[in-house]
Amino acid sequence: MSQQNPNRRDIGRKPKFRRRAEARPDDILDAALKLFSLQGFMPTRMEDVAKEAGISKGAIYLYFPSKKALLEGLIRRAVVPVADSALEMIAAHRGDPLPVIRKFLTMVASAVKGPDGFAVPKLVIREAAAVPEIARMYREEVIDKALPAIAGLIAQGVEGGYIRNVDPELTVRTVVGPLFxxxxxxxxxxxxxxxxxxxxxxxxxxxTILMAGLAPETGGAR
Known part of the structure; x- marks a missing residue:
């Protein structure tokens, strides 16, 4: 009876588990969000995130060179796609802005119900005072793009007579303020x-309150 070559006994066998390389960034971000939410951004170390993600301390730097990069990754994964989608919708719209405002707020509500959609804005609010770059990053990636777009939409609605004569910039704060x-x-x-x-x-x-408040006093478009 021939003996099996011990050097070849594993050839053709599949490992019981192999983490896909393309899945690792999401695994790392999941771990970072968990730890940032539980113990805060500043106390969390990169090696803590690596351990939570199930990778070596050195391997995490292949994907994210710093905690700041982790935070950028969280914002870009959870918030930026929703913001970009909303901005595309706003930019393409002409006419009555009220249906778009309704859809925008509904999109936001749907997004924050996701696994980390609400956790990231909460993290920004919690950490912004102690870590100002967090607030700056969120502003650059989301707020600085969204507020002017919504203000322009409202100004277009006022000009067309679809909504009453309001200050577009201040009205943006009325639109998004309750969520914050x-x-x-x-x-x-x-x-x-x-x-x-x-x-x-x-x-x-x-x-319900917003639509009634923005309705034109005379009704109808000019």
Missing amino acids: MHVLLDEVFGIRPDEGLAIDRLVDNHL
Whole structure:
């Protein structure tokens, strides 16, 4: 009976588990978000994230050279795609802005219900005072793009007579402000509705008030 070559006994066998290289950035970001949320951005070390992600301390630097890069990755993964999609919708719209504003807020509500959609804005609010670059990064990637686009949409609506004569820049704050305040009350002050954050209900309630407030005084477009 022939003996099996011990050097060839594993040839053709598949390993029980092999982490796909293309999945590792998401694994690392998942680990970073978990640790940043639990223990804060500053106390978390890169080696902590590597351990949580199940990789070596050196391997994490192949994908993210710093904690700042991890944070950029979290924002770009969870928030930027939603913001870019909303901006494309706003840029392409002509006419009554109210349906677009409704769709925009509904998109935001849907996005923050995802696994890390709400966690990233909450992380920004929690850490911004201690780590100003977090707020700056979020502003550059999201806010500086979104606010002018929504203001332009509102100005177009005023000019066309679809909404009453309001200040576009201040009205943007009225449109998005309740969402930020909702997170702030929960995250900073621990004030939460009995039903939980209930983001869908907040958006529905906000839209009821907002649509009535923006409706033209005389009705109809010019």
